[in-house]
Amino acid sequence: MARMKSYGSQLFLPLSVLAILILVNLIKGSSYFSISIINGALYGNIPNILFGASELVILAIGMTLVTSSAGSQDLSVGVAATITSAVFVWVLLSAGKITWITILAAFLASCVVGILIGTFNGALVAALNVQPIVATLIVYTAGRSIAFLIDGKLSPILANNLTYEIGSEIPGVPIQTPIILTAVFVVLFAVLLRTTNLKLYSQSVGINQRAARLNGINPVRIKFLAFMIMGVCTAVAGFIAVTKAGRHDSVNLLKDIEMDAILAVAIGGSSLYGGKFSITGSIIGAYTIEVLNRTLLRLDVDPDAIKAFKAVFIIILMVIASPAVRELAGNGTKWVRDRLGGAVQIPTAIGEDAAVDPKSDISAKKEV
Amino acid sequence: MESTNTIKRRERVSDSNLLFAIAAVIFVLMYGFGILSFPRDFLQSQTFFDLFNLNAPLIIVTLGLSIVMVGGGIDISVGQVTALVTMCCAVFLQSRSGSVGGAMLLALGIGIAFGLLQGLLIAYLKIQPFIITLAGMFLASGLLTIIHKDPINVTMPSFVRLMDFQIVIPSLGTLNRLGRFIPLEIKPGTVVVLVLVVVLVILMNWSRFGRNLYAVGGNNQSALMLGINVQRTKFYSYVLSGLLSGIAGFVFIMTTGAGNVGNAYGFEIKAIAGSIIGGTMLIGGVGNLIGSPFGALTLLTINELIRADGVNSDFQAIASGMLLCVFIVLQNAVLRLRGTSSFKLALPGWLVPARRDR
Known part of the structure; x- marks a missing residue:
């Protein structure tokens, strides 16, 4: 099942990162998506x-x-x-x-x-x-x-x-x-x-x-x-x-x-x-x-200084996507699902859960 | 039949030593060519030692990278970590509480910190080394510009004394063009390089860590089955590389005496090239640490030759590229021919090292 889902979770990580970045931009200023037309050409953040x-x-x-x-x-x-x-x-x-x-x-x-x-x-x-x-x-x-x-x-x-x-x-x-x-x-x-x-x-x-x-x-x-x-x-x-x-x-x-x-x-x-x-x-x-x-x-x-921030971003992203953390998250999800007795449908794509909340999964694993 | 076979096997040179021999021979040939075409420059012993004096940081970085490459990884953060160390040391030495000993500790600390971080992420979280050390490179160069942007010259008296310290050997001196006698001068960086080469060669060839690293680089799975702690071995290799970058940074500032954003620029690529020319293979498990300095020196000698020839400086980079190309093709051809076993190395018996490597 994880194998079938793996393609979806592959795209999930970049998309969620993109979404978070856009959210940060929207908080900074709500005019992020605005597009203006100057001399018949589109200008704005997205075209840029x-x-x-x-x-x-x-x-x-x-x-x-x-x-x-x-x-x-x-x-x-x-x-x-x-x-x-x-x-x-x-x-x-x-x-x-x-x-x-x-x-x-x-x-x-x-x-x-x-x-x-x-x-x-x-x-x-x-x-x-x-x-x-x-x-x-x-x-x-x-x-x-x-x-x-x-x-x-x-x-x-x-x-x-x-x-x-x-x-x-x-x-x-x-x-x-x-x-x-x-x-x-x-x-x-x-x-x-x-x-x-x-x-x-x-x-x-x-x-x-x-x-x-x-x-x-x-x-x-x-x-x-x-x-x-x-x-x-x-x-x-x-x-x-x-x-x-x-x-x-x-x-x-x-x-x-x-x-x-x-x-x-x-x-x-x-x-x-x-x-x-x-x-x-x-x-x-x-x-x-x-x-x-x-x-x-x-x-x-x-x-x-952009490079330093970029580096921190890459490291966080790679840690979330790393095999070890994914495995941990997978085990965590399994544990939660076992406890709930399958009553609640939980999204099972491994990468998804890792990206959403890796910390809670890790702590869940520790309790076992 | 059986016994002759085993004897032959024992005499067979390991890949590491064969590639090292190629590198050493080509370096000697190239230097010989330099002596023949530009006797005035290349016959001076000072020219030879200046290769060490001026490029000690690069050689140290190459050693660190070779260790990581033997373990099957790669570390492209080395250059920028070196640059970060030079800048931090310069800022620290110019501050009121600066001291030479403190700067040394700072250099080692920064190097080890990067090594620990990268080693942890690569060995224990199993993230691809290229991406993590790329992030390390970005982090180091970003921190470098955050700490200080403009070049700083270190003027602290005790450090300047250390910088100007030279070992003078009069017996190897030469006469300059005006007929004045100039004794041979060796900078402390050269001594550091020589000590490090000896220590690291012993570490890689005769210590448990070194042998484990060759095994891990050669084949992860079988190393694991032999009971080697693969993760810890890899982790140590990155820590060692970080430590060597720190040392390289301190030697760099000892050579130039200034912290600058452009310090050590492009070292990672030069170090990779030097390691490859020196016979370390990127797939891991093959490499001889004595070869790495030879690789770096070969690369530097060809630049020196071009400078002595006075042609367009663009050809330096092109010649380096061509040299790299020749080496890569040569190494692969030799290793492939050995693989088919139709090829016997025509080395005289006394040249073949008796010790079987792997």
Whole structure:
């Protein structure tokens, strides 16, 4: 029964965290959900959150897939996105005239580079059996310098209408373009997972590689594929980030985003050791991180000190979701149910009870 | 037939020692290459000892990380804990009640506190080490900016005396370009590194904790079946890593004499790279602690070579990445070939350590 419920409880944790954060925001000021229209575009907290988290969502999706099949994480995502966006800017600026066609061509070029980086990582991980964190450390170490070499240390500026429209909003469309692009990407990815066996295959490779192999799935190919899809994700994220910023800054573009992307996967309830995953959970996790950042800013926390609060938040979240506490909570629920003789229906999803009130469950356990 | 087989088995090098041998040989080759191409810089014994003098904190952090990695975990908080320790020590030393001994205790205390917290959560609550130490890294860097944002120079007299203290060995000195004789100078950090290497190698190879940690890293389940307290062993490994970060922080401030937000930036990645080059594997159970300093030194030597060559500094990072790539591929190729047993290591008999490791 717990097994059947486990998928529901997987989403319950990120959703309840999100709900608590929104509640805190509502207590702070009731105008949290208000949306105003300025120059035909929507402004407000929710559009800002969707706008701010767009790259993180895309990278978290790719990270989920890599985590699931390879059983470890890709550290190079932020750096790889810096390289792909450097290529994007370089192609665009050397094309001279900026039109929709050149933007498309530059984007495709950056996708190709992203896939190449993915192939490099994938070759090390899948063919040579290197641990993914170790393998992606190579690109992580060298990447920003490579981006420097591509953009010539000049942090080139994208000052024109078309890239501005991609990075913020198209006149007449009320929703900012990065939000639309993210939504399109998520929908495309959902279609990919629905129509192909990718999810099943990568989960089975992640759970037991030998068993997958014996069932006719090629683990090498699946891992390769995961890293190549990750490459496309980095290219899209880099594209959005650089059009948002309007300039290519090799040092600070998407800095430390790999940590947030991994965190999003963990908050979303997928195991960081591979296997079963939930893309929805990772997306919610990514938005939760963005909401958390903005909530801390709203509570007048010093921007430099945000990291410490974030750390405390992560630790609390991980303790609640940890196997030991879950087991304890499960035992507690069982004890309560036994005492009540099944007269009262208690929600049995393990994670739920842990999240709602872990303390009372622990004390209940102690009484036994 | 039977007996020859057992003899062969005994002579077989363990993975740990083989990877260590590769790291050591490559370091020696690289240093030799440095001597050949830039004799003026690399023939000075001061250049060699400066690798230790200036990078003692990184080497200490690498040692701590290697211990955790042997146990099959990872600790990415090491760099920021080191930075936090330097800042706390700087603030404490500049305060009215500051003393050098107190600062040392403070450094060790902060390191152990982080080690205890992380070890508790990872070993006993079974949370993924990457996420917990990521949180530890965020916590340390957040606390660092809360405590103080601007760089502080320590001007306390007794500390400055400690900072300027050097062991001078005239017999290894060199003549500088003006023809003046400069004796070799060794900073206290170097001594700390050497002592720690000796102590930790003994701990890992001949103590119960060390052998248990190799067993736990190699296979959790069978270690448990052998009656090893897996949780406690893991817990100790994180505490040890935290303690070493604390020591690294104190050595750092002893070297630079200033607390700064940017101190020890990127140490975690450099330390992971150094451990890997030194032959520690992230999957656990494989690694030789003498290799870790060699790994860190290899990484530093290649940067030194590039600096001596005077090319674009961007190539330092790219070269580090390529070096890492070469090592990873080499290690995996060697281990895989050994696995198929069609590959016999062509080491002369006297080079093969007699002791069987695992």
